Each structure stands twice: as C-alpha cells, then as structure tokens.
Amino acid sequence: MRPLFHPALEDIKPEAILYALSDPERVAIYAKLAGASSGGTCSALADLGDRVIPKSSLSNHFKVLRESGLIMSERQGVEMRNQTRCTELDERFPGLIRAILTAYGQLPGQP
Amino acid sequence: MRPLFHPALEDIKPEAILYALSDPERVAIYAKLAGASSGGTCSALADLGDRVIPKSSLSNHFKVLRESGLIMSERQGVEMRNQTRCTELDERFPGLIRAILTAYGQLPGQP
DNA sequence: TCCATAGTTCAGAAATTCGGAACTGTTGAT
DNA sequence: ATCAACAGTTCCGAATTTCTGAACTATGGA
Numbered sequence: 001m002r003p004l005f006h007p008a009l010e011d012i013k014p015e016a017i018l019y020a021l022s023d024p025e026r027v028a029i030y031a032k033l034a035g036a037s038s039g040g041t042c043s044a045l046a047d048l049g050d051r052v053i054p055k056s057s058l059s060n061h062f063k064v065l066r067e068s069g070l071i072m073s074e075r076q077g078v079e080m081r082n083q084t085r086c087t088e089l090d091e092r093f094p095g096l097i098r099a100i101l102t103a104y105g106q107l108p109g110q111p
Numbered sequence: 112m113r114p115l116f117h118p119a120l121e122d123i124k125p126e127a128i129l130y131a132l133s134d135p136e137r138v139a140i141y142a143k144l145a146g147a148s149s150g151g152t153c154s155a156l157a158d159l160g161d162r163v164i165p166k167s168s169l170s171n172h173f174k175v176l177r178e179s180g181l182i183m184s185e186r187q188g189v190e191m192r193n194q195t196r197c198t199e200l201d202e203r204f205p206g207l208i209r210a211i212l213t214a215y216g217q218l219p220g221q222p
Numbered sequence: 223t224c225c226a227t228a229g230t231t232c233a234g235a236a237a238t239t240c241g242g243a244a245c246t247g248t249t250g251a252t
Numbered sequence: 253a254t255c256a257a258c259a260g261t262t263c264c265g266a267a268t269t270t271c272t273g274a275a276c277t278a279t280g281g282a
Binding site for chain 4: 223224225226227228229230231232233234235236237238239240241242243244245246247248249250251252
C-alpha cells in the first residue's frame with residue numbers, strides 16, 4: 001500500500017476543501033467523524049442509514065477528505081483511524097468549516 | 112433562448128454552493144461580481160489576467176453560479192446583468208459566503 | 223433589412239467518478 | 253510456519269461530467 005499523503009497546513013487549498021465537502025456523503029462522513037468520540041474507522045462510517053457505501057467508494061471518499069486536508073488517517077493494526085484536522089484548519093481558514101457544517105445542519109451536537 | 116432558472120431561496124442547497132465555489136475560476140468571477148459596483152456582464156468578467164475564459168465556458172460558469180443560487184441574471188438589451196444574491200444567501204446560510212471568500216483571500220476590498 | 227455584438231446551445235473529445243473484483247497487509251488461530 | 257478472516261486499497265471498465273470550438277439566437281443600431 002502506498003504511503004498516505006497529507007498536505008501540510010500551509011498547502012491546504014480552499015478549492016479542495018470546498019470540493020470535498022460539496023458531496024453530501026462526504027459531509028455525512030466528516031460530520032460523523034467530527035462528532036464521534038471514538039476514532040472513526042472506515043467501516044464504522046459506511047452506513048448512511050438510507051444506503052451503505054460500497055467500500056471502494058468509501059476508500060475514495062476518505063482519500064479525497066485526506067488529500068484535501070480535512071482529515072488525518074493512520075493505520076492502527078488492521079484498521080484505519082481517522083480524525084478531523086478541524087483545529088488546525090480553523091486556524092488557516094477561520095470559521096470556514098463551522099459555517100459549512102452549519103449550512104448542512106450537521107454541526108456536531110445538533111439534532 | 113430558454114428562460115433562466117433561479118432557485119427559490121429555500122431551495123438552495125449547500126452542496127450546490129460549495130460545488131460552484133470549488134472552482135477557482137468561478138470564485139474569481141463571483142468575487143469580481145461581489146466587488147464590482149456595476150452590474151457585471153459576462154464578457155466584462157472573462158479576463159482573469161492569466162487567461163481569457165472561452166465564452167462557452169464562461170456561459171457555463173454563469174449557469175452553475177445561477178442554478179446554485181449564488182447569482183441573479185437578467186437580460187438587459189443585448190447583454191446580461193449579473194448580481195450576487197449574497198444578502199438573501201447570508202440569511203439562509205449565515206457566514207458561509209464570507210468565510211469562503213475570506214478563505215480564498217478574495218473578500219471584496221481586500222488587496 | 224442587414225450587420226455587429228452578447229451570450230447560449232450543440233456536439234464530440236477529454237477527464238472524472240463510481241463500484242465490483244482482485245489484491246495487500248495485519249492479526250489471530252491451528 | 254501456515255492459514256483464514258478482516259479492513260481497506262488498487263485496478264479497471266462503464267457511466268457521467270466537463271470543456272470548448274463552432275453554430276446558432278436574440279437584441280439593437282445603421
């Protein structure tokens with residue numbers, strides 16, 4: 001498996017963030033990750049309620065989120081731990097992530 | 112020419128906004144429009160400095176911006192007047208557009 | 223009426239996305 | 253050590269989307 005690429009904070013591009021979060025499935029995944037206390041694994045996030053995302057698609061969603069700078073992934077044994085980079089991101093793009101999640105009505109802690 | 116479609120405020124989808132603004136060319140157009148005092152025509156916005164957008168592409172960019180709910184277009188004589196819908200949009204998605212333009216470093220009035 | 227101009231639509235080439243099937247790397251059991 | 257099970261990745265072909273030159277439409281002026 002190729003090593004996972006994570007952009008440095010200063011290399012994160014707004015267009016990549018917006019693109020990644022222009023897909024409701026990815027937003028749902030990201031929002032779950034932002035809300036979950038446990039480090040979310042891929043398979044734990046595959047179930048969207050109305051549909052189960054095929055795993056190759058899921059893997060691609062995580063790649064898009066990771067390479068845009070939204071999440072950090074690292075292998076831990078047989079599975080992948082994913083966490084948001086929301087603190088650093090907010091430093092780079094103040095208010096952006098919160099405004100987006102609010103727009104989607106999926107701010108962690110909201111009904 | 113087909114009548115131009117503009118979504119009602121309540122029908123505007125965050126994913127459409129994010130998608131529309133995930134393209135730096137469209138952001139440049141939108142930012143010019145947000146900054147310009149004159150109602151921007153298509154051709155007035157075609158020149159990006161480093162590249163002149165072909166007019167069929169430009170027309171498509173405007174369509175994406177319009178159908179996402181970001182702008183209002185109306186024909187005025189031979190040309191098209193475009194204006195942002197930023198006031199209503201901010202009502203629907205508070206802080207979103209500003210955060211995005213800030214992220215791109217293109218808030219009207221910034222260097 | 224005829225021409226110029228602003229922008230739209232059409233169509234085909236190029237690029238992207240989606241997802242099933244095959245594959246890789248890790249852990250635990252025999 | 254070998255094997256099986258599992259989490260996730262990679263590959264690749266089909267379907268969709270994007271891009272843009274060329275043709276077209278609509279409007280206003282000479």
